[in-house]
Amino acid sequence: MADTASGKRLSEQFTLPQLLARNVAGHPDAPAMREKDRGIWITHSWAEYDRHVSDFANGLAALGFRRGDKTTVVGDNRPRLYWAQIAAQSLGGIAVPVFQDSIASELVYVLNHAEVAVIVAEDQEQVDKVLSLRDQLPSLRLVVYDDPRGMSDYESDILKSFEEVERLGREYAAAHPSFLKDEIAKGKSTDVALFAYTSGTTGKPKGAMLTHANLIGSAEGFIEVEELHRGDEWLSYLPMAWVGDAIFSLVLSTVVGITCNCPESPETVQRDLRELGPQIMLAPPRIWENMLTTINVKAADASPLKRRVFEYFRRLAEEVELERSEGRAVPGGKRFMHWLGEWLVYGPVRDQLGLRRLRWAYTGGAPLGADTFRMFRGFGINLKQVYGSTETSALVAVQKDDEADPNTVGRPCHGIEIKIAENGELLIKSRGIFAGYYKQEDATRDAIDPEGWFHTGDAGFVDPRGHLVIIDRAKDVGKMADGTPFAPQFIENKLKFSPFIREAICFGNQRPYVTAMIAIDLTTAGHWAEKRGLAYTSYVDLSLKPEMAKLILGEIEKCNAGLPAETRIKRFLLLTKDFDADDAEITRTRKLRRSFIAEKYAPVIEAFYGGATGAELVSEVTYEDGRKATVRSDVVIHDIGGAAATRKAA
């Protein structure tokens, strides 16, 4: 992706708004973005994209936006929220996307910490949330809304519609015709483009400052190892606050010209995916697992003949994929049947899921079960693993088409150096390494050492092939009482491969044996109960059923079989509610906040290791409307295998 004229990389010369100008000059009529509105996909060309960005940027300028001002966008993926970010950057401002489902108290912290001046909100719900916090946000000067529904009666001096800002922008541009061009030209690639607030598994979120050079550099490193074309369809459905979405929907779209498609609503993503048939896709494991569940449920509902055909080809797909991945030759007969399966099963299934045109797809953020991974690959979906983090501008390592492997995260992208520290922590040096945490020099010094290595906090190693393998968060890797290394996430991920287990947390650091708290998956476990005529009323009720405990016991035994004897789970209990971001037990990207959970459930952990046969779960739940209530229930602690004996010994 080097610019041949100057021999320099894009990331060394341009900002995102400058690249947008390049796109408009090069291919003004190519589709830049689509949004589905009222059931119809509406396309915006690069020229239109640019016109909206210009109008909005001029409008912001007319309303007193200054270089360095921060602009937050909050809402589901909408073109205007993306345009607002580029518009702010055009004026030398910084985009601060936040999670749309953040509760008010979380928002206050981030908005104040970033000193946000402008908030662009998707709809009435988000505006209400922002306006309710207005007294606590001294730096806030302007709130802009996208969807005018329900907004007619609002009277606030700082509230404006997106159209109105654009109209003010056109007036401003008429009076100051060269203003915006000059402002865009002033931008340097080393300017900060985006604050990406990390989800914060410990303490408050930190704002990672990413420059244009970081973002564009990370995208360039990715392009050199993966095939991407202008006009490739990309579905923008991941949270805008997650850096992974920013890299694709903002950066790779402006760098390469992929087309971003905004779904109609979060509920229609599956249908929109099918209508769109994207060539490229990135999805966390949960989405792949949901797709697999959909396939299995539909197969189970099919006629017996169809079901048998499906089962046969499904098994065949997994066998063939396993043989291929191990480098063994696939026998001719099997190859023929697999070819037949493409016509009978694999192709139609891909079509139903909207994955028929997929050139490649990535799973990342958390491990995906090896079986699920192989099944999708066996069905002809080029699914691969990706690894990255906010501080490295999302992309660090990817797998090549012929090296897909569920156990590794692939080779480092072009221009990325990796090193494993003595304590097993993965260190990274690349163009994508962030410029530091905003207003947190201490944290920055902890993260980037004097030699420029970024400390990821992930423990990992490089396998003989040169692939990176991630085990766990480095600080979570502990030792059991007898000195055996203990990586809780490794065990939890194995547990979560069970369709019935939604969340799990394991304890064992400095302890004689491993214990686990399990949150069942209401959909699949509920389905399982219904099929057996087991009546239940709620999550609490279902999780207290002895039959459910027996089912999960079986699942844990399966997981234990793949673990060394020392780290096998000996005792467990079923939680009466799932971990919830609103209760601060997990982050918005569904990462466990271990120390918080350990503190909150301290009596339960005592019961685990004190030999008690039960524990009382006291949980404070926060309802959707913000009300709080306390729920108490007595749960049984279950022992596995020879656990009783172990306990006596301990």
Added chain:
Amino acid sequence: MSATASASAGIAPGDLQLSVRGVSKRFGGVRAVEAIDLDVHKGQILSVIGPNGAGKTSLLNMISGFYQPDTGTVTLEGRDITSSRPSQIAERGIARTFQNIALFRGMTVLDNLMLGRHVHMKAGVLSSFIYWGLAQKEEIRNRERVEEIIDFLKLQDLRKQPTGALAYGLQKRVELGRALALDPKVLLLDEPMGGMNQDEKEDMARYILDVNEEWGVTVVLIEHDMGVVMDISDYVVVLEQGSRIAGGTPDEVQRNPEVIRAYLGTSKGGGTV
């Protein structure tokens, strides 16, 4: 929304829009409704409450033309509609939903809503068949309006779902959507929150308020959940055993001793309970 019929209506907000005068209805020996007067003003949310069997639904059925009143008149914007057929009343701008959901269960949400627009379709059989000219324009215009309603009621993900397979609360929402597809001036809602949980009720209350405030649709509501009624109504009318016993703002009605007697049955009221 400019497409709403009420925008073109000749009366201003606050004017008398729907007037019921001395309406009675008997079924054999049962007096379902006895000489009821009711004035609904444009832009109002008026609730009709009362114990079971008070005659609320019968009253709604007479307004919408499903029952023919024995005596009395119903006028909409000055025009007598007492003896009009239900279809004519619908065309004049009164839409309703039913206590027991009355959707086409085998049809999709989209088709149910499109059907709600049939009064706005003028194209003949032949031109519809060829799908050219007026028929095509009409279909596109109607679909546009239906999509506005889908967007308004957040039904995007259910467009192609058969209504029979939907959860109860969603079916109620689709029924509201079908009534809205008529572009009504007056919306009659018969227990729109019956059988719903608290979340669904709050959503429905929000939709009713939005329909009223943003689209300027007058709402006549029958509802048993007093919390909702007192929250969203401008005016409340209380019926008991077919007769109107009180009317006023929610505050006035809550303090009215007659109403308290009808609902709680104090000993002083004498013999009627």
